[in-house]
Amino acid sequence: MSDPTTSGLSRRDLLKKSGQIAAASALAGIAIPHVHAGENHTIQLALVGCGGRGTGAAENALSTKLGPTKLVAMADVFTDRLSDSYKQLKDTGVAGQVDVPESRKFIDFEAYKKAMDCLRPGDVVMLTTPPAFRWVHFTYAIEKGLNVFMEKPVAVDGPSARKMFKLGEEAKKKNLKVGVGLMCRHCAVRHQLLDRIRSGQIGDLLLLRAYRLAGPTAKESAPPKPDGITELLHQIRWFHSFLWASGGCYSDFLIHHIDECCWMKGAWPVSAKGSGGREYKNGDHDQNFDTYSIEYTFGDGTKLYLEGRTIPGCFQDFASYAHGTKGGAWISKDGHSPAKCRIFKGQKMEKHDTKEIVWRYPSKDEPNPYQLEWDDLMAAIRGDKPYNEVERGTEASLVSAMGRMAAHTGQELTRDQMFRCEHEFAPEVDKLTMDSPAPVQADKEGRYPVPQPGRKRTREF
Numbered sequence: 001m002s003d004p005t006t007s008g009l010s011r012r013d014l015l016k017k018s019g020q021i022a023a024a025s026a027l028a029g030i031a032i033p034h035v036h037a038g039e040n041h042t043i044q045l046a047l048v049g050c051g052g053r054g055t056g057a058a059e060n061a062l063s064t065k066l067g068p069t070k071l072v073a074m075a076d077v078f079t080d081r082l083s084d085s086y087k088q089l090k091d092t093g094v095a096g097q098v099d100v101p102e103s104r105k106f107i108d109f110e111a112y113k114k115a116m117d118c119l120r121p122g123d124v125v126m127l128t129t130p131p132a133f134r135w136v137h138f139t140y141a142i143e144k145g146l147n148v149f150m151e152k153p154v155a156v157d158g159p160s161a162r163k164m165f166k167l168g169e170e171a172k173k174k175n176l177k178v179g180v181g182l183m184c185r186h187c188a189v190r191h192q193l194l195d196r197i198r199s200g201q202i203g204d205l206l207l208l209r210a211y212r213l214a215g216p217t218a219k220e221s222a223p224p225k226p227d228g229i230t231e232l233l234h235q236i237r238w239f240h241s242f243l244w245a246s247g248g249c250y251s252d253f254l255i256h257h258i259d260e261c262c263w264m265k266g267a268w269p270v271s272a273k274g275s276g277g278r279e280y281k282n283g284d285h286d287q288n289f290d291t292y293s294i295e296y297t298f299g300d301g302t303k304l305y306l307e308g309r310t311i312p313g314c315f316q317d318f319a320s321y322a323h324g325t326k327g328g329a330w331i332s333k334d335g336h337s338p339a340k341c342r343i344f345k346g347q348k349m350e351k352h353d354t355k356e357i358v359w360r361y362p363s364k365d366e367p368n369p370y371q372l373e374w375d376d377l378m379a380a381i382r383g384d385k386p387y388n389e390v391e392r393g394t395e396a397s398l399v400s401a402m403g404r405m406a407a408h409t410g411q412e413l414t415r416d417q418m419f420r421c422e423h424e425f426a427p428e429v430d431k432l433t434m435d436s437p438a439p440v441q442a443d444k445e446g447r448y449p450v451p452q453p454g455r456k457r458t459r460e461f
Ligand SMILES: NC(=O)c1ccc[n+]([C@@H]2O[C@H](COP(=O)([O-])OP(=O)(O)OC[C@H]3O[C@@H](n4cnc5c(N)ncnc54)[C@H](O)[C@@H]3O)[C@@H](O)[C@H]2O)c1
Pocket: 048, 049, 050, 051, 052, 053, 054, 075, 076, 077, 078, 081, 082, 108, 109, 111, 112, 128, 129, 130, 131, 133, 151, 152, 153, 181, 182, 183, 236, 237, 252
């Protein structure tokens, strides 16, 4: 199992390293050393999955300052998504680095191959589709000798997690650098908090709590499938609604909170139990619960309590908290960035009780972790440093799936049971074409199979 405290190269090493690289190249006017064999040392990029995050990731990649970068190819399964993304990128400060003529824009389920074929070994592909396709696209990237940035989650079930662990090892053997979009791990302020927790400032950690209590979010509550779109493409368009595509809203939305808590704890949970329900769903047009309440247990018996909700009109919170024998901490508050990390003398940790605050970092000065994760990846590529976040990203995805499955089945589940679980949500995901049937089918009323805790105990639907 991966060590939740590490990320291959520490942030401090990377910052030191990138500082050295930048200084050396500026002073000597020489080329920066990296594994790339291209004659002009420009790192070329391809974007696979041109949605909201893919477009943002491309902008972050092109904004890195360690050497020239250029976006040369784009792939999607929807023409409108690709052209919107292209237009958005052409409207940013990095527009001059976007060199994607019509001949390098690809649409269909094989588009990822065509986009990666435009790259040379040592270039970077961004895998920002729904997670179901991660192992498929990553397999081809490794074959082509490409460095990779991939969004979280990287797996949705036991079988896809097992594939990703193996692929991560193959990428390591080929010295490929792989970043996983758990950007909070690159947050400079959370790193300071971690150092303080490790040095004992809040004593021994006894309890972690995390909440993503919001109204309806993103694509987690699909409407009935409209006419004029295939069932498969409808499910991809509403990927948070379908467990095969995303791991559902639990995996997709809660993974950051789970990961940052485990990072602070320095361990992954060994088991989970929990509950949830579909209180306010208007027809079964998606497979999610709208409330989740999970108790994760670590090997030493301490707990992480996690709550997720997507119901309007309720109390809201978006935060992770740590409780120690000598005080407490906000790991994050009101969103992922700025983190608003704080250390408090006691356990109340109330916003306005400034007398209780022992340490804080001014939020307005907080660097953007979505940019830092790219600065770190590019520093590793150009400095040829080991950099592979796959094991850690897969463990976070697996532990997320464990909590989700515990709620969906109503059973207590261990991490190893989740790892060995044979229910593969979309076994043929690598063979999909535009005409394929969708991995999950609706009944005559357009309802999809939903979890039934206590009734379906060994599979989620
Ligand atoms: N790190 C973060 O904070 C963060 C934030 C948002 C999203 N994400 C992650 O990014 C990923 C994408 O999320 P999003 O919000 O951008 O969704 P999105 O729907 O906006 O984008 C996904 C894109 O991938 C395309 N696509 C789907 N299947 C494809 C395939 N087989 N081949 C090529 N293209 C395909 C879709 O058409 C769409 O354009 C998810 O894994 C999500 O969890 C991470």
